[in-house]
Amino acid sequence: MLLDVRNLGVKYRMDGQQIHAVNRLSFQLEENEIFGVVGESGCGKSSLIKALLRLVARNGLVEADSVNFQGQELLQMPMEEFRKNILWQKIALVPQSAMNSLNPVYKVGPQIVEAICAHVQMPDHQARDRVHELFESVGLQKDLFDSYPHQFSGGMRQRAMIAMALALDPQLIIMDEPTTGLDVLVQDKILKTLRRIKDETKCSMMIISHDIAIMSEIATRIGVMYGGSFVEIAPTMDLFKDPSHPYTMGLTNAFPSIRELGKELISIPGSPPVMVREENKCWFEPRCPFAADGCRQTFPAATMTGANHVVSCLRSDEREMLAQLAKEKATWTS
């Protein structure tokens, strides 16, 4: 196992209130897999990344029973050690909007060379060779080495950021919305590149997106986030064939399917909760058409409903019946 997160919580202090962004979140990440994280805005995706990389702002508080990466407890590690030995070398981030993630005053190639040389002992020419190699593997021409970021297109900048993340052969690459803002053709090429990189380097990827269609294409396993924790984690095929959490059912309804053209999309009414205190209840309950009395009194524990299929719902036993109901528009609007 590469990464084991148990009971992660992220709180922000704001005007005397504590806002919970991530709440009782647990998941495991295996080697050489692509784990997709989906969820709507405000469900805690970004806070999850920040907590894993220990980049949470000063008003934030991160707690967890355990965040274990290859046998090392990440949150207990001294910050200096974490910064020098884990960040980028073991866990690399491709930040959201790669458009603005390159320093505009430096040329792209030298910028990566310099970053490598600052991080590991490596002679300049060797780092340059490495960057040429990286450029090739992400599909950038070598003569772009001496260009400025503003001379790059959006897709090229995304590739450059991926190259930068790969530079030190990390075991885990976290990508925050890697395809947002790119047109579908470029999206497709980037996804292909990612898949090839995964096969070549045997690294794991954690891809955060709100685009479930992209996820279905690339991820081997998908975690659905709601209210600061995973409500359902399942291998990609299982998730779409056998959605077990009402939120997942709603989410799959809200995306167009090529086989059912013209079918009206069903959205989930309401908006994500603002969690100002820890409550013993299901956070999806106010929007859930199948909410029962028990949902308001207990926080649903994660239960296995199949191989590698984990759901946090009290009514997961009745999932087949609920999934049928969830396909009807009336279920969601009444």
Add this chain to the structure above:
Amino acid sequence: MQTLGSRVRSGWSTLHRQYKIMTSNTYGLIGFWVVAFFFAVALFAPLLAPYPVWEMQYDAETGQLAMLQAPSMQFPLGTTHLGYDLMSQMIMATRTTVMIGLISGFISIMIGANIGLIAGYYGGLIDEFLMRCTDILYGMPFLPFVIILISLFGRKIEFVILAIALIVWRTSARVIRAQTISIKQRQFVTAARARGCSHLRIIYRHILPNVLPLLLLYTSFNIAWSIVTEASASFLGFGDGDTISWGGMLYELWLSGKTRVAWWWFLPPAACIVALVTSLVFISRAYEEYANPRLRETR
């Protein structure tokens, strides 16, 4: 490894780029050459000055002490009431003024830039503390503060420089802090943090280059302010008595009581102060236009 040749070339191209920015408009062009002229005079002052500064001169025709003479062939800028040659004084004073301006300008921008960068980047209590210090400095009246500092430290040129630098940095600190705050929210700073860059590395390698145009603008601004301050302090008699400066020349004139008579004594230092400071402001305007392209459109 970068070869020496490529280092020299890149250094030269940086300088060339700065020249292009400074001379991108007419005022900047005028400013650049006026400043270059004064710098050249300052550099070669001992070679250019026809007479020693503190040596009484005698009229070549009459053989008498050349007291308070109007400009002539022998004394192109006339003489003082003690028979000192004003041309030589002007040239040597240029050296002092330019030196004080440059050194206190650079010290002040160093202080201002670092305080601005650190306050802006770290925020919180550090920011609060540094900015309140800046505010306190703002509350101090400029000239009296410098005068008190000089009288505390003594009228040595090093202390004059220090006293000026200690107050001129305040505006640059504020402006650079504001710019730093806006830049640190850009995505590439987060990206650098996620790569494990240290705070200092982010400040000086990632943010600093992005505030550079602003920094250069305030460097030239601070030099101008330092020169003005030095002239004012010297005119009030708080300059270094041993080294002559433009403000010091005006002070001597004032002491001699010949202000109404000796126009040739009064005019050159006054005009040079105005010319040099204005030129520096022109240059900083050129940088300002470069740093803030919106100004270009309104021209």
